[in-house]
Amino acid sequence: MHENFIINPKYSHLAEKLKEVLHDFSHKGEYVTKGERNVIKMVQLEGISFNIKKFKTPNAFQSLVYKFIRKSKAKRSFEYASKLIDFGINTPFPVAYLEVFSGGLQESFYISEHIDYDFDFRELIHNPRFKKRNEILRQFTKFTFKLHEKDVNFLDHSPGNTLIMDHGNNTYDFYLIDLNRMRFEPMDFNARMHNFRRLWLSKTMVKIMAQEYAELSGKSFEETHALMLKHSRAFQKKVNSKKLRRKK
Known part of the structure; x- marks a missing residue:
């Protein structure tokens, strides 16, 4: 040994x-x-x-x-x-x-x-009335854009894997955890939108995040929104049909 x-x-x-x-x-x-x-x-x-x-x-x-x-x-x-x-x-x-x-x-x-965080991304999904939710979603999108610009493809970009620290006065820090599935590679626009799919976003969340990402990337809102929504829906459908199959 x-x-x-x-x-x-x-x-x-x-x-x-x-x-x-x-x-x-x-x-x-x-x-x-x-x-x-x-x-x-x-x-x-x-x-x-x-x-x-x-x-x-x-x-x-x-x-x-x-x-x-x-x-x-x-x-x-x-x-x-x-x-x-x-x-x-x-x-x-x-x-x-x-x-x-x-x-x-x-x-x-x-x-x-160990970090003392305030909440994780899951809470934004489960509670549509979460305080400052839209602002946090915009800042989280900025954070994800930074990952993409640095050629970080976080394959487990899912709700439980981002811890959020609230510093007050509208500033939030995002911490990635559960890192063992990651690739360092340039990502085209489709791959970037595909990277949002595991976050289990609602239509409202997709709208807010697509708007922010479009501004940051210089792409049109329509293209960004359509792709982000397409990948999110496809992933949710896949997971839900797996659950149904298990029940049967």
Whole structure:
């Protein structure tokens, strides 16, 4: 069995303490989420809060793929977060990752700084009367435009993966999480509009966001609106028909 532990130089003084926590993960920290696939816990060290994500143990075939062919989700999360920060895009600061190999990959963990956010994008969907909703949607569109301009194709651009901080006086910061599915590539206009599809936007939301994106990109509102709506509807239809099939 061997391990690969990589830590950001900013936190190298905590390397041993963090490793200790990871090696006793089931007994340390408090649960943030306890999903079927991944578990997230929060720990405090020297007055700083960290989130630790333990990825699902891969099956025998996947564990070899992660050893020889593909980077682990933990490594990708760490590398992509570092890249986003270099681009001036917010994401919880990447602290470290650990991979444990025995034959193939057995376990992997990703550590980031914990951020106290105010709400996530889901709340804007569920509550049409959310305070300053239109303004937040416009600023979120600006944020997504910045991603596209920096050639960031965030494949999991979905409601639970953007955390929002409200600074008061109409300023909001957006933080991307769950980063392991991302491509860095130039995106044409169709690909950009396709990138909005997972956000589960209502017609009103599409209207507001298409208007903002059209202004930023220099495209017409009509073209922007038609494409964004087309991709959103197609995705929602696909998900809903899958749910129906499962029920039957």
